[in-house]
Amino acid sequence: MAISLEGILFVFIGVFVGTFIGLMPGLGPISAIAIMIPMTYNMDPTIALVMMAGVYYGAIFGGSTSSILLNAPGVAGTVATSFDGYPMAQQGKAGKALAIAAIAAFIGGTVSVVFLMLFAPVLSSVAIQFGPPEYFALMLLGLTAIASLSSGSTIKALMSALLGIMVVTIGIDAQTGTVRFTFGSANLLEGIDFLVIALGIFALAEVCALIINRQKTTFNAKTIGSLKITKEDFKEMVGPMSRQSVLGFIIGVLPGAGATIASFIGYTTEKRFAKNPDEFGKGSIKGLTAPETANNAATSGAFVPLLSLGIPGSGTTAVMLGALLVLNVQPGPLLMTENPTLFWGVIMSMYIGNIFLLILNLPLIPYISKILAIPRPMLISLVVVFCIIGVYSISFSIFDLYVLLAFGVIGYLMRMFQFPAAPFILAFILGGMLEQSFRQAMTISGNDVSIFISNPLSATLLALAAVSFLFPLWQSYRKKKKNNQSLSM
């Protein structure tokens, strides 16, 4: 059991390694776990899984730090964290931002473990009902949030999203094997890695902006401010934390959707339902709390299909499944009855692991945020080096570095012409699955579109997507009408 001293030690090792991996962009939890597999050979399977799980949620927990301080996300799941975390750090509140992120992550992680414990079997039977038409409808619902991600022109937000969908189609098409937009380069066959784009469009573009418009510099956060979260701050956090613990967990349960999608959906839903959506993107506490809660909740969710059905719902859990097979544990529908120690061991370890993460991360904040006190020219170089190492360590490809550079420039141009980057990123994340599940569904139905409305689950999701798309339009129409009336009077 994980409650043994040995178990606790390995939980600690797992979350420690995870935090470190989260801090460094590039090396993600998948590669880290794959590299650790040989270490687990002589371990008890429960201990091995507990450690690997620790690396996974530890990385998501730790990934927020570089998102907040440098606008350079450590892992894909923490890209959305930079939307409000980075502006907050720029306002001299880095300490507070990191503390909020740590607490939100802790709550998201812990609450979702309770759900995992209570509802795993029930939820897995719902999750399994999600076929291609349902995924298509869900992704469409996610995409309708684009309009809400723009602070200015909706047209520009839509154009930015379109660009994201275009970029995600680069590579070998999964359904036909056709090569798309690779211009004959083998390096583009597998498409562009999400982190390369995120680091380019956020971190590198920021660096470009800093160098080119010296006067408009935003890197002025010499102070990190106090770590203290006031009562008012906490009140702001409670709403997103309670909602996103649930939503993030549910998205994590769905095979194929993971922490990254959860963090974006978490962010956009909070923005939509916020009383003051204009504050989002400018250092909103809600905007920081939402993705940090959702992505950590999603990591526990990802264990539901793995532990209750033996189906890995994400790349990371697939690698864990592989490691368990080697240890002669085959997660499947019978795991909970045949191997209850493993199931309960993992759950117990996640409670302990989240506490470790909090203890590990909170005291580090004052030290780690000192990074902002580094003189600006050095800090800029540091971010560039950080991005280059991160991208290179994804696939050891020089080509990716050029892609990084290209997206740095694209990101800077988008900023200059006030095209929001977030819709681009959201469309890139959801677009791939949107297209694939649409085409899978069409193949299955023999090109009959009624497959999307003939089953109640996808029909409901589509209806929600329609409402979610039309409602803001109707709202702005009403507003205009009112304004016109008042003008004519």
Next chain:
Amino acid sequence: MKKLVSVSASSFLTLVMLSACSDNGSEEAASSDQGEWSPTNNLEFVAPAGAGGGWDTTARMAAQAFEEAGIVDVGIGVINREGGGGAVGWSYIANQAGDPHYLFAASPPLLLIPLNGQSEYSYEDFTPIANVIADFGAFAVRDDAPWQDLNELFEDMQDESSSITVVGESAPGSMDHVQFVNIAKAAGVDPGSITYVSAQDGSAMTNLLNGSVDVYSTGVTETIEQVRAGEVRVLAVTAEERLEGDTVEDYPTAIEQGIDEVFVNWRGFFGPPDMTEAEVEYYVNAFTELNESEEWDAVRERYSWDEYFMVGEEYKQFLEEQNEEMRLLLEELDLYGESE
């Protein structure tokens, strides 16, 4: 074209040299180097894919077993060169022509991806060293599916109004697709009529269980737990004979159902172009020793891999036959596209 280069102590070694020579098409390299060779630097084993996959596991395990068994005196690093279904890793190895310190793990996609026209390098550009292991495919259906055996399924598929769909994790024209088509074709099903859905996001089993698709073409291990839980049944494995082990021993082969066809997911190691005979000989000896070592035996058992050892001319011929078979299949699927 095939040219005998030198007489050696055993006919086995002659075969190896033969293959080394004719594979590279560089006779002078083979004849210029007569002495023994052993690595002077550390070796690099390349997995042309991300961490955690089949190539990665094979490369890591082989490297580990080599070191543990003390077969290789130098260090072995395993690195991942991911991209293009292997194409990025292969072009990396092709650039190491003449430097025998690089090997890479390979399996049927080394034939399939180039045949799909997605890689400028094919297996013929590299030096086959040794095949080490194999595993096999399995075709699973839901427990409540109407088909009791493979023939019933294929009969229904031959019906023109059939809406039977097959799901797999790999791209069209790669492993999961081709292993199913290969067996189905032998049973008289038109390869072009098979509806294949690719679920590369890992949702294949989910889609089988929730009824979105009818058949799941996958590896044997992926099916075991769902079969034990009574959720799915396996209609056939692509092996020649029944496999050993709990649960899997109950999986019928296609052959015993009267369909005389197999599909082997072979896995072996290749070196860069232009290796000399002495270099190939070194590796053949090393892999032969590995194959017989206790350490490698333990690895095989741990991963339920079958021993499938081939070197020299035997391996080369096997690859040629496989390649031709795959080419014909892909032509019929209209997925054959020669890369220039």
